[in-house]
Structure formats: C-alpha cells, structure tokens
Amino acid sequence: MQTTSGLANLAAKVIARCRKLASISEDAGGARRTFLSPPMHDCHREVSSWMKALGMSVTVDAVGNLRGFYPGASPGAPRILMGSHLDTVPNAGAFDGILGVVLAVGLVESLNGLKLPFGIEVVGFSEEEGVRFGVPFIGSRALVGRVDEELLGRKDERGVSVRKAIQEFGLNPNEISKAVLRDDVLGYIEFHIEQGPVLENSGRPLGVVEAIVGQSRLEFNFSGQTNHAGTTPMNLRHDALAAAADWILAVENLAQRTPGIVATVGFVEAKPGATNVIAGETRATLDIRHASDRARTEALDELIRQAESAAARRGVTVKWRTLLAQHAVAMDAFLAEQIEHAIQKAGCEPHRMASGAGHDAMILAEQIPAAMIFLRTPGGISHDPSESVHLDDVAKALECGLHLLTQLAASQEFLGRTCRA
Numbered sequence: 001m002q003t004t005s006g007l008a009n010l011a012a013k014v015i016a017r018c019r020k021l022a023s024i025s026e027d028a029g030g031a032r033r034t035f036l037s038p039p040m041h042d043c044h045r046e047v048s049s050w051m052k053a054l055g056m057s058v059t060v061d062a063v064g065n066l067r068g069f070y071p072g073a074s075p076g077a078p079r080i081l082m083g084s085h086l087d088t089v090p091n092a093g094a095f096d097g098i099l100g101v102v103l104a105v106g107l108v109e110s111l112n113g114l115k116l117p118f119g120i121e122v123v124g125f126s127e128e129e130g131v132r133f134g135v136p137f138i139g140s141r142a143l144v145g146r147v148d149e150e151l152l153g154r155k156d157e158r159g160v161s162v163r164k165a166i167q168e169f170g171l172n173p174n175e176i177s178k179a180v181l182r183d184d185v186l187g188y189i190e191f192h193i194e195q196g197p198v199l200e201n202s203g204r205p206l207g208v209v210e211a212i213v214g215q216s217r218l219e220f221n222f223s224g225q226t227n228h229a230g231t232t233p234m235n236l237r238h239d240a241l242a243a244a245a246d247w248i249l250a251v252e253n254l255a256q257r258t259p260g261i262v263a264t265v266g267f268v269e270a271k272p273g274a275t276n277v278i279a280g281e282t283r284a285t286l287d288i289r290h291a292s293d294r295a296r297t298e299a300l301d302e303l304i305r306q307a308e309s310a311a312a313r314r315g316v317t318v319k320w321r322t323l324l325a326q327h328a329v330a331m332d333a334f335l336a337e338q339i340e341h342a343i344q345k346a347g348c349e350p351h352r353m354a355s356g357a358g359h360d361a362m363i364l365a366e367q368i369p370a371a372m373i374f375l376r377t378p379g380g381i382s383h384d385p386s387e388s389v390h391l392d393d394v395a396k397a398l399e400c401g402l403h404l405l406t407q408l409a410a411s412q413e414f415l416g417r418t419c420r421a
C-alpha cells in the first residue's frame with residue numbers, strides 16, 4: 001500500500017493530468033472534445049503514453065474507446081474494467097469523465113507492478129455526453145453490443161454520419177462487434193465527480209452510488225381560447241398560460257414534499273405571446289426523476305391529474321406526450337458494499353446515494369456488475385470551466401480504490417462469480 005504522502009503526490013499528478021487533457025480542445029477558448037473530433041487523437045496519444053509507461057497494452061476499438069490492459073497474475077486471469085469517458089460538453093470543466101479514466105491509470109501506477117488475480121482494463125469511453133450526434137453513451141453501448149445500423153446512420157450538424165465519423169477517425173465501422181465485452185469480465189468500476197451539491201452538503205468526500213435514477217420527460221399542451229386582454233372579464237377566460245402556471249407550481253410542490261423526487265419544468269412557450277392577448281396555447285415540458293421506478297410513476301400520475309384539474313378549473317384542455325421514459329438502474333449490491341468498506345478503510349464516512357444523471361456504468365450494468373464512486377464536487381458545479389476537485393478528496397479516492405482492489409483480490413465470492421451472468 002502506498003504511503004499517505006505517496007498518494008497525495010499521485011493525487012496531484014492525477015489532477016495535473018486532467019488539466020492537461022482539458023487543454024486538448026476543439027475550441028481555442030475553452031475545453032470541448034466531442035466524439036471522434038481531431039483533438040481526440042492527441043488525447044489518446046497522451047493517455048496511451050501514461051498507460052504504456054506502466055506496461056499496459058493499449059488499443060483503440062472501432063468506436064474510438066481507448067482501452068489499456070494491465071494483465072493479471074496468471075495468463076488466463078479474468079479482468080475488471082475501470083474508467084469513464086474522455087469526451088466533453090462544450091465549455092467543459094477538466095474533471096467530468098476524464099477524472100475516472102486518469103484516476104484508474106493512477107491506481108494501476110500505485111500497484112507498483114504488483115499483479116492481482118484479475119487484470120485491469122482501463123477504458124476511456126469515446127462518447128458519453130451525446131453532444132455531436134444527440135445520442136449519448138455511444139462508447140459504452142459498443143461494449144454491450146448496442147451500436148446498430150440506425151445509430152451508425154445518424155448524422156451530426158455537418159451531415160456526417162456516425163459511420164463516416166468512425167472512418168474519418170481512421171477506424172473501421174465493420175469491426176464494432178470486436179469491441180463487445182468478452183466473458184472474462186468480472187465487473188466495472190467508475191469513479192466520477194458527483195456534479196451536484198449532496199456530498200459537499202453532508203461534508204463527505206466520497207459517495208457510493210446505489211442506483212442511477214430513472215427519468216421521464218413529457219411535453220404538455222394546454223389549449224384554451226385566445227382573446228382580448230382588455231375586454232374579456234376574468235370569469236369568462238380560458239387562459240392556457242394561467243393553467244400551465246398553476247400546474248408548474250403543483251410540480252414544484254409535489255417534488256418538495258416527496259422524498260427523492262426531482263421534477264423540473266424547464267421550458268414554457270405561450271402563444272400567441274403578446275402583452276395584450278390572453279394565451280390560447282401553452283406548451284410546457286416536464287422532467288421527473290427518482291431511483292425507484294414505482295415512486296416516479298406514481299408521482300407522474302399525480303402530476304397528470306394535477307394538470308387536468310388546473311386546466312378544468314379554467315375551461316382549458318390538456319394533452320401530453322412522453323418524450324423519454326428510462327427506468328432506474330441499480331448498481332451491483334456486492335460491489336457497493338465493498339466500496340462502502342473501502343471508503344471506511346480510507347478513513348471517510350461513506351454516503352449512499354442515487355445518481356441523478358446518467359453514466360456509462362448504467363449501460364454496462366445491462367451485462368456486468370457495475371458500480372460507481374462519487375467524489376465531492378466543490379460548489380456542486382459541473383459542465384463549466386470552474387468545475388474542480390479537492391486534492392485531498394482525490395487522494396482519498398485513490399486510497400479507497402486501492403483498498404477496493406485489495407478486497408476484491410482476496411474475495412472468493414468476487415473471483416468465483418460467473419462472468420456475464
């Protein structure tokens with residue numbers, strides 16, 4: 001095990017590397033590195049050099065995932081996957097995704113050549129954010145065999161398809177099936193910044209993710225009667241915007257009194273949209289999330305009833321349609337428990353929590369046991385250049401990771417798991 005000062009030095013190195021990768025960008029002004037964009041080549045070159053210096057063998061699969069392999073103690077040993085994504089949003093911070101890849105490389109370094117009963121494959125996913133093609137998780141989808149013809153045919157703003165983008169990057173789209181996980185994978189572990197204020201509020205550096213929340217996105221259309229704002233008495237109006245406003249407050253109210261629910265109306269459009277005209281049509285969106293699918297559906301049903309009654313009170317009608325319905329994904333209970341122990345051994349109080357955002361772990365959980373560890377995010381700020389991490393928290397994350405690897409290496413229950421159940 002590394003000394004505390006050794007881990008502090010390694011943590012500083014991890015942070016410096018994340019900052020270095022943030023300078024490899026499509027934009028001069030800020031960090032932006034989308035799926036298979038030219039700077040991704042430079043990013044791969046940089047991360048590969050760190051991996052190769054540790055004796056890892058490095059490949060890039062056909063969707064552009066960077067994969068570095070550190071072998072296990074014996075030739076036929078199974079492997080675990082660790083990593084996160086290397087793509088970014090526009091005007092990004094330095095740590096979202098990137099930290100999970102760089103930290104995993106740091107963990108391999110901290111082993112000092114020690115071989116475990118399993119190999120470690122560090123994956124830097126090529127695409128998680130969905131910026132270029134409007135579809136997230138292309139990188140991790142390839143590992144579970146979910147990159148199909150429809151996805152390959154999707155086009156970016158310049159009319160370049162996913163297939164063409166793969167070719168332009170120098171890869172062969174006909175080899176995507178080779179990216180699929182083999183049956184020697186015991187599980188996936190992802191370190192990621194929390195991107196929210198929960199850990200900071202609870203004064204804890206590290207959190208164990210129990211589930212990634214399910215989410216529903218809907219669009220509501222309130223239809224009333226457009227009319228003159230001066231001549232129509234208040235009791236004879238059918239104001240679609242007032243009905244929507246009434247309902248929006250009901251959304252906030254229900255979410256505030258239902259534990260675990262987050263609900264947001266992030267878009268409203270009223271028509272015709274003039275100061276002296278009663279709105280006849282109002283469109284509003286709803287985003288609602290919870291770690292339990294049942295709790296989410298029950299809350300959603302209640303909000304639909306509330307929309308109907310807010311409309312009925314004003315002689316307005318309401319229709320809605322579902323834009324997205326995604327179920328919650330549980331993280332592996334055994335790994336979550338092991339992570340909790342590892343956090344305690346690192347001298348921290350673990351915090352069990354749900355992730356309000358989607359992550360690569362959610363996709364891999366379809367096929368292999370997956371787990372996530374969150375790092376406290378100062379100010380809860382992410383997707384912004386001011387995104388940061390505390391040096392001590394990164395050192396604690398490394399220490400937790402080392403304990404976790406040691407525990408798993410000694411666990412017959414883990415090593416005896418049938419791969420890809």
Ligand SMILES: [Zn+2]
Nearest residue numbers: 085096097128
């Ligand atoms: Zn991320």
